[in-house]
Structure formats: structure tokens, C-alpha cells
Amino acid sequence: MFFQVIDILGTIAFAISGVSVAMNKKMDAFGLLIIAFVTSVGGGTLRDILIGQTPVSWMTNMTYVYVIFGATVFTIAFRKRINYLRISLFLFDTIGIGLYTVVGVEKGLNIGLHPIICIALGTMTACFGGVIRDILCNEIPVIFRKEIYATACIAGGISYFVLRQLPIDNNIVFIIAGAVVITIRLIAVKFKISLPSLYKD
Numbered sequence: 001m002f003f004q005v006i007d008i009l010g011t012i013a014f015a016i017s018g019v020s021v022a023m024n025k026k027m028d029a030f031g032l033l034i035i036a037f038v039t040s041v042g043g044g045t046l047r048d049i050l051i052g053q054t055p056v057s058w059m060t061n062m063t064y065v066y067v068i069f070g071a072t073v074f075t076i077a078f079r080k081r082i083n084y085l086r087i088s089l090f091l092f093d094t095i096g097i098g099l100y101t102v103v104g105v106e107k108g109l110n111i112g113l114h115p116i117i118c119i120a121l122g123t124m125t126a127c128f129g130g131v132i133r134d135i136l137c138n139e140i141p142v143i144f145r146k147e148i149y150a151t152a153c154i155a156g157g158i159s160y161f162v163l164r165q166l167p168i169d170n171n172i173v174f175i176i177a178g179a180v181v182i183t184i185r186l187i188a189v190k191f192k193i194s195l196p197s198l199y200k201d
Contacts, residue, residue, distance in 0.1 A: 002171050003106060006178070007044075007057075010099030011064055014040040015071035017092040018133050023079055024089075025137050035133055036072045039096075040064070042129030047104050047121055051111055090189065093142075097126040098181035101153040102174050105160050119157030126153045126181070148188035151195065156181030 018039030022032045048056040058064040104125030108118030134141040160177035
């Protein structure tokens, strides 16, 4: 139950993120819904296909579809307030990658994958939806820029496995590992920390 709640919260965060980007691009209602949808389930779809879990999760559980529709309507209805908060898009995107990282890692663990593969799976779950969103919105995906993005997911995945070795409730491990991703990304953006580039500006 807790696992599904985390998954749904991540879906909501990414749906709001997707709709916000689409509104900035002045897309119509159909475009908003499509971007919300691919942002929310793109990473999870890739994850499920890679681990052979088909039909993918959102096709077998309509809750995700309803949640995406609801988050889309909510974002459109309160767009003025959400757009007023300049950091809202960044914040919802960051929350999304934090929650989806631990969801992906746990999915890998449930089928007995190696910890390194689980971390890679968590990172893909968190990042791939945003990649599709940015490509469809004619933007360079965040993961391909110098910003700390996938690196934060990897750090969160590593912390997940470290915390599992301690006498801590698994639900608390979920929360802390997700918070690690969110915190690293917030700190990186706040203090303009980025990975080194091979090219000079």
C-alpha cells in the first residue's frame, strides 16, 4: 500500500510538471494531456518493458490514468497560481524524480536484480519521462545538460541500499532515499553545482 502511494505521488508530481511545461509552450488541451501522460508514465513504461512486466502498470491499474487526468485538470484550473510560483515546475520535477527513483529500485529488488541494475532501473524510471517531455516540447532534456539530475537519482539509489543494511523500517528507507535525491538536486541548483563539461562556454 505504501509503495503504491509513493508511486501515485510521483505520478501527480510529474503530471503537474508536464502540464506546466506544455502550458509554457502554449499547447492546446490535448497537448497538455499528452505531455502530462508521457511525463508521468514514460519512465515506468520503459522500466516495466525492460523487466518483462507486461501489460505495463498503468494499463492494468486505471488509478494512474485517473490521477493523471485529475492532476492535469487541477494544474489547468490553478495555472495562474502555479505559474506565479517560478520554482513550481522545478520543484514538482524534483519531487517526481525523488519518488520515482525509489519506486524503480524497489521494482528491481522485487524480481531479484543486482543492486547496480536496480539503481540503473530507478534512474531510468525517474528520468525517462522527463526526457520524452522535453523532446516533445522541443527542449534539450535536463538529463543531458550540466545540471545534477541523474546523478542525484544514482546517489538516492545508493543510499537506499546502504539504509537497508541498517535496522530501519523499509517505509522509512523509502522516504529517506527519496529525500536524498530531492535534497541533492535542490542543493545543486541552489549553489549552481554541476558536472564538468568537456566543452568551453
